[in-house]
Amino acid sequence: MLRRVRANIRHVKAADRDGPVALFDSGVGGLTVLHECLVQIPHEDFLYLGDTARFPYGDRSLDELRAFAQELAAILVDEGAKMLVVACNSATSAAMPKLRQDLAGVVDVISVVEPESRLAADTTRNRRIGLLATPATVGSGAYQRALRKSAPGCEVTAVGTRELAPLIQREGDWWDQELVDCVDRVCEPLADAKVDTVILGCTHYPLIRPMLQRRLGRRVRLVSSGEAIAETVHDALRKDGLDRDDEDRRGDYSFICTGDPGEFHRVGGRFLQMPLGQVRQVEVRDPREVHA
Amino acid sequence: MLRRVRANIRHVKAADRDGPVALFDSGVGGLTVLHECLVQIPHEDFLYLGDTARFPYGDRSLDELRAFAQELAAILVDEGAKMLVVACNSATSAAMPKLRQDLAGVVDVISVVEPESRLAADTTRNRRIGLLATPATVGSGAYQRALRKSAPGCEVTAVGTRELAPLIQREGDWWDQELVDCVDRVCEPLADAKVDTVILGCTHYPLIRPMLQRRLGRRVRLVSSGEAIAETVHDALRKDGLDRDDEDRRGDYSFICTGDPGEFHRVGGRFLQMPLGQVRQVEVRDPREVHA
Numbered sequence: 085m086l087r088r089v090r091a092n093i094r095h096v097k098a099a100d101r102d103g104p105v106a107l108f109d110s111g112v113g114g115l116t117v118l119h120e121c122l123v124q125i126p127h128e129d130f131l132y133l134g135d136t137a138r139f140p141y142g143d144r145s146l147d148e149l150r151a152f153a154q155e156l157a158a159i160l161v162d163e164g165a166k167m168l169v170v171a172c173n174s175a176t177s178a179a180m181p182k183l184r185q186d187l188a189g190v191v192d193v194i195s196v197v198e199p200e201s202r203l204a205a206d207t208t209r210n211r212r213i214g215l216l217a218t219p220a221t222v223g224s225g226a227y228q229r230a231l232r233k234s235a236p237g238c239e240v241t242a243v244g245t246r247e248l249a250p251l252i253q254r255e256g257d258w259w260d261q262e263l264v265d266c267v268d269r270v271c272e273p274l275a276d277a278k279v280d281t282v283i284l285g286c287t288h289y290p291l292i293r294p295m296l297q298r299r300l301g302r303r304v305r306l307v308s309s310g311e312a313i314a315e316t317v318h319d320a321l322r323k324d325g326l327d328r329d330d331e332d333r334r335g336d337y338s339f340i341c342t343g344d345p346g347e348f349h350r351v352g353g354r355f356l357q358m359p360l361g362q363v364r365q366v367e368v369r370d371p372r373e374v375h376a
Numbered sequence: 377m378l379r380r381v382r383a384n385i386r387h388v389k390a391a392d393r394d395g396p397v398a399l400f401d402s403g404v405g406g407l408t409v410l411h412e413c414l415v416q417i418p419h420e421d422f423l424y425l426g427d428t429a430r431f432p433y434g435d436r437s438l439d440e441l442r443a444f445a446q447e448l449a450a451i452l453v454d455e456g457a458k459m460l461v462v463a464c465n466s467a468t469s470a471a472m473p474k475l476r477q478d479l480a481g482v483v484d485v486i487s488v489v490e491p492e493s494r495l496a497a498d499t500t501r502n503r504r505i506g507l508l509a510t511p512a513t514v515g516s517g518a519y520q521r522a523l524r525k526s527a528p529g530c531e532v533t534a535v536g537t538r539e540l541a542p543l544i545q546r547e548g549d550w551w552d553q554e555l556v557d558c559v560d561r562v563c564e565p566l567a568d569a570k571v572d573t574v575i576l577g578c579t580h581y582p583l584i585r586p587m588l589q590r591r592l593g594r595r596v597r598l599v600s601s602g603e604a605i606a607e608t609v610h611d612a613l614r615k616d617g618l619d620r621d622d623e624d625r626r627g628d629y630s631f632i633c634t635g636d637p638g639e640f641h642r643v644g645g646r647f648l649q650m651p652l653g654q655v656r657q658v659e660v661r662d663p664r665e666v667h668a
Contacts, residue, residue, distance in 0.1 A: 119586060126590045257642075260651050294411060294649050298418045301623070331593070350549075357586050359552050 099166040099191050101326050104129040104338075105317055106165035108156045111139040112348065113249070113287035114171030115355035117196075118337070120290075120310030121169075122358060125318050127333040131163055134352070136343030137368060141174035142220055149178030155368055157183060159340070161190060166326050169313060170195035171287060173217065177224040192320055197226045198234075199312035200283045205235035207305050208281040212239045214274040214304075216296075217285030219244035227285055241277040245270045249288040255351065259295070267292060271299040284308045291355065339363040391458040391483050393618050396421035396629075397609055398457035400448045402433040404640065405541070405579035406463030407647035409488075410629070412582075412602030413461075414650060417610050419625040423455055426644070428635030429660060433466035434512055441470030447660055449475060451632070453482060458618050461605060462487035463579060465509065469516040484612055489518045490526075491604035492575045497527035499597050500573040504531045506566040506596075508588075509577030511536035519577055533569040537562045541580040547643065551587070559584060563591040576600045583647065631655040 105125075107118055111134050118132050133156055135141075141149060153175045157168055168191050170176050170183065176195040184193040204213050213235060215227050222244035231240050248270060251263045274282055282304060284290060290308045297306060321327035328335075338361065341348040345363040352360050397417075399410055403426050410424050425448055427433075433441060445467045449460055460483050462468050462475070468487040476485040496505050505527060507519050514536035523532050540562060543555045566574055574596060576582060582600045589598060613619035620627075630653065633640040637655040644652050 123586050123589045124594055126593065257645055259645055259649060261653070264651055294415050297415045298650070301418065302416055353549055353551055357551060358590070359556055361553070 099324070099326055100164060101166065101328065103164040103166035104131040104336075105167045105169065105321070106131040106133065106160035106163065107169040107171045108133040108135065108153075108160060108175070109172040109287065110135050110141040110174060112136070112253075112352045112355045115352055116287050116290040116308070117169065117171040117310040117313050119356050119358065120308070120314040121317060122335075122337060124311070124314035125321075125335075127328050127331050127335050128321070129335045130337040131160065131165060132337070132339050133160055133366075134339070134341040134343075134348055135368065136341045136348055138342065141172065142218070144174070144178075146178045149175055150182065152368075153179035153183050154186070157187060157193075159366055159368075161187070163340075165191055167191055167317060167321060167324075168193045169317060171309070171313070172196070173221045173226075173286060177221070177226050192324060194313060194316055194320060196285075196287075196309045196313065197230050199316040200285070200307050200309055201227060201230035202234045203312040203315070204281050204283050204307045205231065205238070207307060208235065208238060210278070210280045211235070211237065212241070212277060212279040212281075214277065214279035214282035215240060215242040215285050216248075216270060216274070216282055216289060217242070217244060218249060219246055221285050227283060239277070241274055241279055243270050243273050248292075249286055252288045252291050253351070259292075263292065264295060267295045267299050271296065274304075275300060279304065281305045281307060288355075337361075340366050342366060342368045391616070391618055392456060393458065393620065395456040395458035396423040397459045397461065397613070398423040398425065398452035398455065399461040399463045400425040400427065400445075400452060400467070401464040401579065402427050402466060403431040404428070404545075404644045404647045407644055408579050408582040408600070409461065409463040409602040409605050411648050411650065412600070412606040413609060414627075414629060414648075416603070416606035417613075417627075419620050419623050419627050420613070421627045422629040423452065423457060424629070424631050425452055425658075426631070426633040426635075426640055427660065428633045428640055430634065433464065434510070436466070436470075438470045441467055442474065444660075445471035445475050446478070449479060449485075451658055451660075453479070455632075457483055459483055459609060459613060459616075460485045461609060463601065463605070464488070465513045465518075465578060469513065469518050484616060486605060486608055486612060488577075488579075488601045488605065489522050491608040492577070492599050492601055493519060493522035494526045495604040495607070496573050496575050496599045497523065497530070499599060500527065500530060502570070502572045503527070503529065504533070504569060504571040504573075506569065506571035506574035507532060507534040507577050508540075508562060508566070508574055508581060509534070509536060510541060511538055513577050519575060531569070533566055533571055535562050535565050540584075541578055544580045544583050545643070551584075555584065556587060559587045559591050563588065566596075567592060571596065573597045573599060580647075629653075632658050634658060634660045
């Protein structure tokens with residue numbers, strides 16, 4: 085299957101300036117990254133693919149995640165993507181830098197981790213950086229490695245939490261006391277370590293940025309994947325000569341998901357904080373077929 | 377009735393450092409101001425009063441609005457408020473500076489308009505400032521007067537819109553195409569005037585800040601009542617010697633409304649973006665009694 089995907093990728097035309105910047109994620113979390121891109125780079129077009137049929141990625145094997153990433157990338161390249169953003173921590177840990185190598189000469193691939201780490205390094209004054217993420221992301225050591233490169237000598241305090249993302253993903257009155265208590269718990273070690281910069285290492289966390297800011301104090305700078313990636317995408321487009329010239333242009337954006345489009349629409353609005361419009365569905369392989 | 381309220385105010389003790397900062401508004405819109413205060417000044421206590429029973433204030437007479445403001449201020453002073461924030465454009469236009477004079481020696485009164493105008497004056501580089509507000513607020517000329525003082529010689533482009541606040545107040549999937557189209561329409565004259573700073577002159581507008589930013593471009597700085605007031609409150613507390621010393625303190629916040637507490641709770645969460653907890657109800661006069 086991997087071979088087929090790569091063959092597929094090889095046959096597409098080279099990146100076209102008029103194509104969309106494409107993002108993929110396991111679900112709706114990456115919409116916070118798209119949100120920042122829509123605010124920061126309004127003149128570009130965007131295409132978002134949420135692999136909701138196989139969500140969540142948390143307990144998938146590395147092989148599975150690599151195959152998923154290849155498959156989603158092939159779909160997006162086929163849709164004419166001029167740049168690819170892996171807006172998903174699990175997929176990034178598993179599939180990068182391999183995906184970048186496979187797509188060399190086809191499209192540039194930007195993923196989470198590196199952009200936030202660079203932005204955090206540029207931001208910290210006291211050289212104490214916090215990381216808030218899922219236990220899997222913390223455990224992968226990806227942020228810690230990136231920070232050793234971009235912010236050598238900085239002290240990193242990593243807090244892994246399994247509870248926070250599901251509490252945010254709940255529908256209805258989700259900003260309740262249970263969430264505040266969880267925010268309190270995860271912020272305590274960061275406050276104790278006197279960090280002045282905290283990387284929000286999960287795409288769900290921008291939705292609780294005000295709660296985190298209230299708990300950590302306004303002197304602490306929160307760095308999200310979205311803002312870091314939007315900046316990186318903009319720079320990369322210019323570097324590659326793929327940016328739209330007309331900054332007064334009004335870009336479009338559209339959505340594909342692998343699960344139920346209605347559910348994507350209902351849950352996604354809160355993450356995007358803009359209208360979702362039409363959501364198309366594409367079929368992907370059943371995880372059991374990946375190893376077949 | 378006004379006489380009674382003033383008598384009431386005169387008998388309360390002087391502002392106490394341990395009291396809450398109190399805000400009032402005609403409804404839930406002022407919760408975006410409280411939101412910013414909770415983020416910027418987390419170590420203080422806050423009390424919010426929403427006059428939901430008499431919402432909206434848009435078509436009230438100046439006499440009515442003055443009487444309402446007096447009545448709400450008396451309730452909050454009675455609750456031990458150490459500072460009063462009028463988080464409501466209509467009440468500010470009608471009741472200020474009279475309310476400030478009446479409460480001199482009791483509590484400081486901070487209202488919208490002046491803080492945002494000062495912040496906008498500090499922010500603009502090209503000396504072109506936009507104002508987005510309801511037609512009543514634009515028509516009152518309050519922001520224009522404040523800007524003539526804080527930003528003399530600046531060109532002000534004011535856009536009045538009746539539709540925007542109700543579109544934001546809708547429950548359910550409120551970030552729809554109708555809202556985007558409305559944002560497009562109201563932003564057009566601001567973009568044409570090449571303003572580099574826009575005052576969000578209605579407490580509902582911070583909820584669509586990303587849509588406005590996307591439409592106006594990231595070079596335009598949006599100034600909201602909330603951020604401007606939070607800064608002003610913090611400075612005023614320090615100036616008055618009423619700020620809590622301990623910046624590591626975790627403040628409380630609570631709510632009173634004059635209408636149905638259940639509805640306040642349901643609608644308010646989206647404006648506060650934090651849990652509302654308990655909401656108490658207080659009785660206020662029927663508008664028909666005010667003139668009796």
